[in-house]
Amino acid sequence: MTMDQLGTSVAPEVQDSLSAASIKFEIKTESSFGRKRAYSESSSSSLVDRIPGKMRKMQFQKEPGICNCVKIPTKVTPDAEDIKEPKAEMNTPSSEEGEDDKEKEKKDILSMMECPVCLEHPREGPIFNCEHGHLVCGKCQPKIRECPICRSGNVGHRNLFAEKMLSLTLKSITLPCINHSEGCKVTGLATELHKHESICMFRKIQCPAHHRGACLWQGSLTKLYPHLSEKKCAQIIKVEDEHKSYVSVIGDFVENETVFNRASTTHWKPVMLVSRKSFRFFAYLVMSRTPAGEWYFYVRSFTGKKIVRLLRTKITVRTPSKSAASSSSSSSTSTTTYSTNPSTAEFSYTGSVNVYNDSEETVIKNGKYLFMKDAQVKQFKHDKTILEYEVQLSFNSKSKKSVD
Known part of the structure; x- marks a missing residue:
């Protein structure tokens, strides 16, 4: 009931007494000790602050504790500022976080396929496993006779599921170069990284003298020349003028043996054939003689197959000139360009040049060599x-520009 309604329904003498009386607000609350507390005028300001927005708009008399409410609404609707709906906190990952999670999942899959022999995950099939399911990559499988984990003697089971998972995982994952442990900083998609790895300067190679059983060194291509200079397992011919040929001689055994x-x-x-x-190209000449009296001369290169296809060589054998014969020594490095004798047969x-890891059988099959018999030599x-x-x-x- 409003004050207007109250004024019309109450006798005048009662109304005068009500208007003269002071209505004191006493807000009773339970304290921590269960007692009732009355807020006086000292707390009236904080009390008003707690009243919702529309009720704060009502007129209050300045007399402490006295309210002259003209109209009290029957239904109070709070202002928008009083409505604070809690925002739902959704843990929706960002696109970058989602991509990072997917990348991590793929790397976890690859880590599960790590070969226990080379400690690398394979880049391609085939993948094998032992009878207990331990995986071995296709490069290491021919080199072992038993599983390195459980010592099972049968490591020849082809794992087609692992090969399929590997193929799907490598389609869209960024990986470091397989030669990262040697110092290469290149990264890229696994499906394209093999193009770089085939010509990477940090890829592992064997010493050029490996085929003759004289040196078992394996290391980064960047360390090849320092290795050869230190171990003397190959002869190095250096020419200052890149347009000159590499010329030297080979000698027979000492004393009575031939x-x-x-x-x-x-x-x-x-x-090794070295110029500026x-x-x-890391090109080198290989020379050998079989017990049947067959002589083979051919050039190999440590560079990539695409570059090897563009390399050309000319190998010439002749009677040694006087200067060449007198300069023949056991030195592993020669910087002398010997004169030739055009009057002798040659x-x-x-x-073409051969790839460094081609077997001797492959070289002979491809015909990229000079062949001679004892009678000719x-x-x-x-x-x-x-x-x-x-x-x-x-x-x-492509421009037909000669390098050497």
Whole structure:
């Protein structure tokens, strides 16, 4: 009931007494000790602050504790500022966080496929497992006879499920170069990274003398020249003028023994061909003689297959000149360009260069070599110097620009 309604329904003398009386608000609350507390005028300001917005708009008399409410609404609707709906806190991950989670899941899958032999996850199939399910990559499987984890003797089971999971995982994941442990900083998609890895300067190789059993060193390609200089397991011919050929000689055994009577295959030291431009090809000459009296001369290169296809070489064998024969020594490095004798007969091969990891059978099958018999080589021999060889190396780019 409003004050207007109250004024019309109450007798005048009662109304006068009500208007003269003071209505004191006493708000009774339970204290921590269960007692009732009355807020006086000292707390009236804080009391008003607790009243909702629309009720604060009502008129209050300035007399402490006295309210002259003209109209009291029957239904109070709070202002918008008093309505504070709690916002739902949704843990919705951002797109970057979602991508990071997916990347982590893929790397976890790859870690489960880590080969226990090389401690790397495979980049391609096949993948094998033992009878207990332990995985081994296709590169290491032919090298072992038992599982390195459980010692099971059968590691020949092909795991097609693991190969499929590997293929799906590698489609869209960024990985470091497989030679990162050697210092390579390149990263990329796994599906494209193999293009870089095939020509990476940090990839692991074997010493050029590995094929003759003289050196078992394996290491980064960037460490090849320091290794050869230190261990002397290969001859290094350096030319200052890149347009000149690499020329040297090979000698026979000392005293009464001769290579022509050997019943086993003879391998001479590989010869690294180095100039200011050709050093990046890591090309070297290989020379050998079989017990059947067959001689093979060919050039290999440590560079990638695409570049090897553009390399051309010319290998020439002839009678050693006087300067070449007198300069023949056991030194592993030669910087002398020997003069040639054009009046003598010579044999030569002009053609492509072989990839460094091609087997001798592959080299012979491809025909990229110079072949001679004992009877042909003997006509070149002079004292203990068997023959003189000359190697030319060139690079046929699209512009047909020669490198050496």
